[in-house]
Amino acid sequence: MNTLTPEQILSHWDSGLPWPYGCELDVPAAYERALTVRQLRIARGERPVGYKVGFTNRNIWPRYQVFAPIWGSVWSTTVTFCEGEGTVSLAGTCEPRLEPEAVFGMAATPPANASLEDLFRCIAWVAAGFEIVQSHMPGWVFTAGDTVADCGLHARLLVGAKVPPAQVGRDAHEFDQRLADARVSLKRGDEVVETGSGANVLDGPLRALHHFLQALRDCPGATDLQPGDVVTTGTWTDAWPVAAGQQWTAAFDAPLSPLRVTFA
Numbered sequence: 001m002n003t004l005t006p007e008q009i010l011s012h013w014d015s016g017l018p019w020p021y022g023c024e025l026d027v028p029a030a031y032e033r034a035l036t037v038r039q040l041r042i043a044r045g046e047r048p049v050g051y052k053v054g055f056t057n058r059n060i061w062p063r064y065q066v067f068a069p070i071w072g073s074v075w076s077t078t079v080t081f082c083e084g085e086g087t088v089s090l091a092g093t094c095e096p097r098l099e100p101e102a103v104f105g106m107a108a109t110p111p112a113n114a115s116l117e118d119l120f121r122c123i124a125w126v127a128a129g130f131e132i133v134q135s136h137m138p139g140w141v142f143t144a145g146d147t148v149a150d151c152g153l154h155a156r157l158l159v160g161a162k163v164p165p166a167q168v169g170r171d172a173h174e175f176d177q178r179l180a181d182a183r184v185s186l187k188r189g190d191e192v193v194e195t196g197s198g199a200n201v202l203d204g205p206l207r208a209l210h211h212f213l214q215a216l217r218d219c220p221g222a223t224d225l226q227p228g229d230v231v232t233t234g235t236w237t238d239a240w241p242v243a244a245g246q247q248w249t250a251a252f253d254a255p256l257s258p259l260r261v262t263f264a
Contacts, residue, residue, distance in 0.1 A: 056234030072152015099235030180204030
């Protein structure tokens with residue numbers, strides 16, 4: 001069986017070159033491989049600052065032939081914060097695509113068996129975000145195990161203006177509903193390419209976060225959510241190919257603010 005070692009996966013992440021073949025791992029084994037890559041990145045000085053959650057949008061499952069959410073690490077070297085407009089380099093990425101998402105900042109580690117209300121109390125802020133995802137499997141043709149081993153497909157993350165939870169809702173129910181009801185219009189230049197809603201991600205970003213927390217805690221060797229972590233909760237639209245020189249805008253409904261990115 002041909003399979004990629006953790007060192008090979010990291011080398012391809014650094015170079016932006018495609019994999020020669022898939023990892024041929026089932027999902028549990030792929031998480032073991034991804035956690036080993038995580039340790040290699042920590043050993044060379046990178047600092048994990050949270051997580052990305054992918055494939056929470058059920059509408060795109062048939063397109064990519066992945067039928068359950070996945071997750072991966074976000075790094076100090078991959079995340080950028082802005083107040084509504086930022087520039088992101090695509091250097092070293094492999095077939096990058098763009099996803100408009102809701103991003104959470106954590107104020108505290110949620111308790112065991114956390115309810116939605118418990119989770120709401122542990123959130124420091126919510127913001128609009130653009131995750132730039134990538135696939136080292138050519139043409140975005142992969143297995144679920146490939147996507148997990150491939151660092152959860154994470155490449156970059158741009159986080160916009162932060163909104164305190166109290167400005168979104170008085171409790172978890174109102175917070176959850178407002179984010180689920182919010183819509184986004186995604187533009188490339190002046191052209192609207194797709195619209196979507198928060199409800200597309202497992203019925204709402206707070207619910208996507210809740211699902212992820214359970215999955216994270218069920219994964220042997222994974223590090224629990226920490227105060228200060230960011231978590232991006234999945235795309236409200238399809239993932240769209242991007243290139244240097246393009247400008248993209250996501251016009252989110254309140255409570256999230258519009259977000260614009262220019263690619264270098």
